[in-house]
Amino acid sequence: MQTHLTFAAQVLRLVSTAALWLAGAGLILMTVFITAQVFMRYVMNDSIVWSEPAAVILMGWFIFLGAAVGIREGYHLSFDVLLYFVPQQTKLVLFSISDAVVAAFGLGMAWYGAKLALSAWDVVLPSLGISGAIDFLPLVGGGCLVFLFSIERLFRRAAGLPTARFGDDPVEEI
Structure with missing residues (x-):
């Protein structure tokens, strides 16, 4: 199982990196579109009709791709005050519950988005x-990636590998 998990982690790391690069490229492209639109509207007294809807579509992509990468790397929003007072084993159970809920949310995003x-x-x-x-x-x-990355975190935790979450070591580069 360790070999399969290592291979999956390598593949998902590549997917995560690609998603992050795509999100960054989308952010830059959206900025270019909006800058061009402002220039055309206020300097040239004309308008680019496709710039706003294209920018909104790009914004959706970079938001959801970035959020999915944040899930994989353990940067998603959480309420961690209780975790300062419970033993490590309890933390791991709570992390697993959290990751399972986030995986279900990602599945719902993908299903209802489709x-x-x-x-x-x-x-x-x-x-x-x-x-x-x-x-x-x-x-x-984004929903598919959130689901995949959350499941990866659950499998990593079950195998005793770090998950880059609250005191764990950063996700090791496998």
């Missing part, structure tokens, strides 16, 4: 000329 995308499949975004389903794909992609 339902929304399918319901908007035939809608065409007028300024971009593409399917309205594209608006909901960040929910699906």
Whole structure:
């Protein structure tokens, strides 16, 4: 099992790195789109009709990809006051419960995001000329990654490996 977990950790580390780079590229591209829109509107007295919807779509992607990477690296929002007062074994149980809940949330994001995308499949975004389903794909992609990264954390903890969470060693580069 250790070999399989090591291989999965390597693959998910690559997926996480790619997601982080895509999120960063999306942030930069969104900034370029909005800057161009401001320049065109206020300097050239014209407007780029596709810049705002494209920027909103990019924002969805970099938010959900970044959130998923934050889950993997243990940076997601948590309420840790109780954890200062309980023994290590109890912490690990609470971390596992938290990761299971986050995995369920990610699965729900992916499931209901896919339902929304399918319901908007035939809608065409007028300024971009593409399917309205594209608006909901960040929910699906981010939800799948949140689920995968949360499950990875559960397996790592079960195998006794660090998970980069509250006093654990950082996720080791496998």
